[in-house]
Amino acid sequence: MKRHLLLSASLALGGLLMADALPAFAQSRAFISNERDHTMTVLDMDTLKVIETVKTGRRPRGITASPDGKLIYVCASDDNRVEVYDAKTLKLVKTLRSGPDPELFVLHPSGNPLYIANEDDNMVTVVNVENNDLIAEIPVGVEPEGMGISPDGKYMVNTSETTNMAHVVDTATNEIIENILVDSRPRIAEFSADGKQLWVSSEVGGTVSVIDPATWKIIKKISFKIPGVADDAIQPVGVRITKDGSKAFVALGPANRVAVINPKTLEVEKYLLVGQRVWQLGFTPDQKFLISTNGNSNDVSIIDVAAEKVTKSVTTGRAPWGVVVVP
Amino acid sequence: MSEAPRPFRLSLAGYAICMAGICWREGLRFLNQRGRFLSALVRPLVWLFIFAAGFRSVLGVSIIPPYDTYVLYEVYVTPGLVAMIQLFNGLQSSLSMVYDREVGAMRILLVSPYPRWFLLVSKLVAGICVSLLQVYAFLAVAWFWEVELPPIGYLAVVPALLLSGLMLGAMGLLMSSVFRQMENFASVMNFVIFPMFFASSALYPLWRVQESSLVLWWICTFNPFTYAVELIRFALYGQFNPLAALVVAGCALVFLAASILAYDPSAGVMARRGGPEDAK
Numbered sequence: 001m002k003r004h005l006l007l008s009a010s011l012a013l014g015g016l017l018m019a020d021a022l023p024a025f026a027q028s029r030a031f032i033s034n035e036r037d038h039t040m041t042v043l044d045m046d047t048l049k050v051i052e053t054v055k056t057g058r059r060p061r062g063i064t065a066s067p068d069g070k071l072i073y074v075c076a077s078d079d080n081r082v083e084v085y086d087a088k089t090l091k092l093v094k095t096l097r098s099g100p101d102p103e104l105f106v107l108h109p110s111g112n113p114l115y116i117a118n119e120d121d122n123m124v125t126v127v128n129v130e131n132n133d134l135i136a137e138i139p140v141g142v143e144p145e146g147m148g149i150s151p152d153g154k155y156m157v158n159t160s161e162t163t164n165m166a167h168v169v170d171t172a173t174n175e176i177i178e179n180i181l182v183d184s185r186p187r188i189a190e191f192s193a194d195g196k197q198l199w200v201s202s203e204v205g206g207t208v209s210v211i212d213p214a215t216w217k218i219i220k221k222i223s224f225k226i227p228g229v230a231d232d233a234i235q236p237v238g239v240r241i242t243k244d245g246s247k248a249f250v251a252l253g254p255a256n257r258v259a260v261i262n263p264k265t266l267e268v269e270k271y272l273l274v275g276q277r278v279w280q281l282g283f284t285p286d287q288k289f290l291i292s293t294n295g296n297s298n299d300v301s302i303i304d305v306a307a308e309k310v311t312k313s314v315t316t317g318r319a320p321w322g323v324v325v326v327p
Numbered sequence: 328m329s330e331a332p333r334p335f336r337l338s339l340a341g342y343a344i345c346m347a348g349i350c351w352r353e354g355l356r357f358l359n360q361r362g363r364f365l366s367a368l369v370r371p372l373v374w375l376f377i378f379a380a381g382f383r384s385v386l387g388v389s390i391i392p393p394y395d396t397y398v399l400y401e402v403y404v405t406p407g408l409v410a411m412i413q414l415f416n417g418l419q420s421s422l423s424m425v426y427d428r429e430v431g432a433m434r435i436l437l438v439s440p441y442p443r444w445f446l447l448v449s450k451l452v453a454g455i456c457v458s459l460l461q462v463y464a465f466l467a468v469a470w471f472w473e474v475e476l477p478p479i480g481y482l483a484v485v486p487a488l489l490l491s492g493l494m495l496g497a498m499g500l501l502m503s504s505v506f507r508q509m510e511n512f513a514s515v516m517n518f519v520i521f522p523m524f525f526a527s528s529a530l531y532p533l534w535r536v537q538e539s540s541l542v543l544w545w546i547c548t549f550n551p552f553t554y555a556v557e558l559i560r561f562a563l564y565g566q567f568n569p570l571a572a573l574v575v576a577g578c579a580l581v582f583l584a585a586s587i588l589a590y591d592p593s594a595g596v597m598a599r600r601g602g603p604e605d606a607k
Contacts, residue, residue, distance in 0.1 A: 228380070256397070273397050301396055309475075313396040 028284055029087070030291055030325045031072050032300055033060035034317030040074060041316040042090060043291075045284055045325060048302060048314055054090050057083050061321045062104035062147075066129075067111045069285070069326035073129075075102040075116070082116065082127070087326050096132050099125035104322075106147035106156065108171070115156050115169075117144040124158050126174060136174040140167045148189030148198065150213065159186035159200055166200045166209075168216060178216040182209045188280075190239040192263065201236035201250060208236050208250055210266055220266045222250075229255045238280040242287055247305065249290055251278040258292055258301075260308050272310050274301035282323035293320040337440060345441055346449040352432070353420070353453035357460065367416065367461045371408035372468060379404045391532055393564040405466075405474050406560035407529025409484075410552065412465060413458045413492050414523065418515055420454035421499025444587045447500065451583075455492035462488060479565040487562035487572075491555035494575050497582035498551075504589035527553040528560075551578040 029051065030043040040060060042052040057076025064073050065087065072085040075098065082096040082105065098105075099118040102125075106115050113135050116125045122142055126135040141160025148157040149171075156169045159182070166189055168178040183205020190199045191213070198211040208222040224234045235253030241263055242248070248261040254277050260270040275294025278301070282291045290303040294313070300320055301313045357363060379401040390397060427433035436446050466474075466481065502519065524530075526546045533553070537544040547553050551574060558571035 273399055275397060297397075299390075310396045313390055 028286075028325055028327050030282065030284075030300070030323055031063055031065070031085075031087070032291075032293060032316050032320045033063045033074055033322045034319060035059055035061055035295070035321040036319035037317035039317045040072075040085070041320070043300070043314060043316075045289070048312055050314070050316070052090055053317060054085065057081060057095075062102065062117075063322040063324050064105065064107050065324045065326045066107065067109065072324065072326070073105065073107065073114065075105060077101050077103055077119075082114065084129070094132075096127050096129060097125070097134060098127065099123055099137065103145055104147050106149045108149060109151060109153045115147055115149070115158075117147050117158055119143055119145060119161075122160070124156075124169070138169055138174055138176065140176070141165050141179075146186055146188040146200065148191050150191050150198075151193055151195045155213065157189040157191075157198060157200075159189050161185045161187070161203075164202075164205075166198070166211070180209075180211060180216055180218065182218070183207045183221065187237045188239045190241060192241045192245055193243040194245060197241075197263065199239045199241065199248065199250075201239050203235045203237055203253065206231065206234050206236065208239065208261075222261060222266055222268065224250075224252060224255075224259055224268060224271075226252075226255055226257055226271050229257070238278070238292070240281040240283055240290060242283070242305065247308075249281055249303070251281050251292055253277055253279070254296075256294075258290075258303060270308055272303060272308065274303075274310055275299045275313055279320070280322045282325050284325045285327045291323045291325065293323050295319045295321065342441065342445065345439070345445070346452060349436070349446075349449040350453040350456050353450075353457055354460070357457045364461075364464075367412060368464050368468070370415065371412055371465050374404065374408050374411070375401055375469060375472060375474070389532070389534070391534070393561045393566045393568075399473075401469075401472060402474050403532070404530060405469055405476075406563055407524075407527070407556050409462050409465065409488075409559050409563075410491060410495075410527075410529060410556045411524055412461045413455075413488065413495050413555070414520060414552065416454060416458040416461060417492060417495030417497075418499040418502070418520065420450075420457065421496055421503050422515065424450060424500070424503060443590060447587060447590060448583070451493060451496040451500065454496045455489055458492050459485070459488055476563050477565055480563040483565045484559060484562040487558045490572065490575050490579060491558055494551065494555060494579035494582060497579055497586055501582050501586035501589060504586055523550060523552040526550050527556055529553075529556045551575065554578075 027046040030045055032041040038056055038058050040054045040056050041050055044051050056074055058078035060074045061077050062075035070087055072087050074083045076083050080100050082098045084093045086093050098116045101118055101120040102116045103119045104117050112129045114127045114129050118125055124138040124140050124144060128135055140158050141163025143161035144158050145161050146159035154171055156171050158167045164184050166180040166182055167176050170177045182200050183202035185202055185204040186200050187203045188201045198213050200209045209218045210220045212219050234255045236250050237253050238251035240249045245263050248263045250259045252259055256276050257271040258274055259268050261268050274292045275297035277296040278292045279295045280293050288305055290305055292301045298318050299313045299315045301310050304311050382400045424433055527550050533547055536547050554571040554574040557568050558575050561568035
């Protein structure tokens with residue numbers, strides 16, 4: 001009996017120790033898709049250490065999370081599917097249909113459906129994330145990429161890289177209601193949290209078009225100038241705007257800078273030096289930090305949003321592409 | 328019978344007053360010489376504004392300790408320029424002692440009852456205090472040039488500056504005692520300051536040097552100035568570099584001991600050179 005008690009006690013102690021050894025999941029974590037490694041890096045946002053590197057499908061690019069932060073969606077571009085991971089166990093839960101070569105997607109604010117840009121066949125595929133049903137296929141311009149959705153979920157905007165347009169889709173009918181011509185190679189579409197501005201970045205044009213969703217007209221084209229950096233190296237891609245609308249951040253590709261913009265004046269206020277070929281951006285849930293994925297230097301840079309300073313760069317897998325942070 | 332004179336004893340307070348007096352005099356001298364102050368400030372600023380601005384996009388490509396992320400070239404080069412201020416200051420103040428010893432106040436000081444080594448060390452400390460003024464003036468201007476260091480760095484750098492200032496000052500002192508022609512500052516620039524500054528990690532990280540020339544890398548690795556730069560660089564980010572601290576402290580001790588020995592008119596090089604009398 002004594003021995004039995006001793007055994008149970010040591011097992012319990014062992015269990016406690018093991019629980020200690022397991023990664024603590026209370027804090028927020030960043031999920032970063034590594035395009036060339038076919039993996040997803042999980043970064044602890046408190047310690048800024050890599051907790052885990054998860055094997056994914058081939059060429060993971062677009063990455064997002066369910067509104068409750070429990071599921072992580074990843075575009076496995078070369079496997080033509082969307083993979084859904086449990087954010088806690090890091091296990092693959094299911095795969096969703098995506099249409100060919102899914103590059104980027106956006107989840108409806110309610111958490112369903114998922115709008116996926118199919119770069120190769122000029123379509124946006126709408127998929128029910130619950131039962132994997134195909135809801136619609138919306139023909140758009142050539143090489144669709146950027147995907148944005150209005151905060152009320154009424155409008156989805158897709159950008160097509162070759163047609164140089166932002167296509168506005170009514171989510172009730174899944175029909176295009178407006179096409180907006182922007183500068184060449186539009187990459188990303190992002191609504192402000194109040195839904196009063198739509199920002200579209202043009203990689204080759206080197207500008208960000210700010211559009212008024214009431215009229216779908218361009219209010220202003222923001223251009224960039226960095227001393228000592230050639231104009232053609234300034235290629236705007238990722239765009240993020242704080243919830244309070246006080247700051248916007250634009251990743252400038254091979255310029256290795258993230259621009260800080262005042263959304264009220266639409267003027268660039270600062271450029272922050274990050275790693276090479278900065279691609280996408282992602283806020284932490286409290287929006288105190290912003291993460292930039294630096295594709296050519298194989299790392300992510302952490303930006304202190306209030307101080308507008310880069311505090312640290314952390315090595316990830318090869319060619320980090322997208323990032324999402326969950327609580 | 329007459330009473331034997333009581334042996335004269337120097338009190339600790341006396342030592343402190345002596346050192347404070349020398350430091351105060353050096354500080355006043357520095358502040359009164361506007362040209363010296365200005366040139367001490369302009370020299371690193373020219374490097375920062377012109378040289379570093381031209382190279383800002385060329386070199387900011389890798390993360391090396393103590394940096395946590397990518398830095399612009401002007402941020403990288405700042406610790407090197409701080410060390411450069413100390414290098415110029417150390418050599419200038421030590422070399423000025425050559426004249427000071429012959430025609431200036433040092434001549435009077437050397438006949439005071441305080442030991443020679445103490446007077447020399449006091450003179451070095453005074454030089455370091457002056458270099459601190461120069462460094463902080465430079466860092467203040469650099470702050471407006473977006474070279475913003477962590478607040479702790481501005482404080483943590485003081486001990487590093489004291490140590491590196493001691494090493495560079497003692498080196499200047501040694502050179503001024505050993506070499507005859509050192510009174511000519513231009514030759515010091517050519518043969519000491521430039522080689523020390525360029526063959527170090529002040530302007531480019533050592534891994535970069537290693538990529539282009541292994542020989543140059545070895546030279547940089549054996550250059551004590553490299554360690555002064557790295558000690559200052561780490562301290563500016565609130566970090567401690569033990570190797571750099573050890574090398575700088577070791578070199579400072581060796582230079583100081585050698586210069587005290589060399590400065591002793593009865594045993595050192597000064598005697599061989601004939602001392603101040605010979606200079607007349």
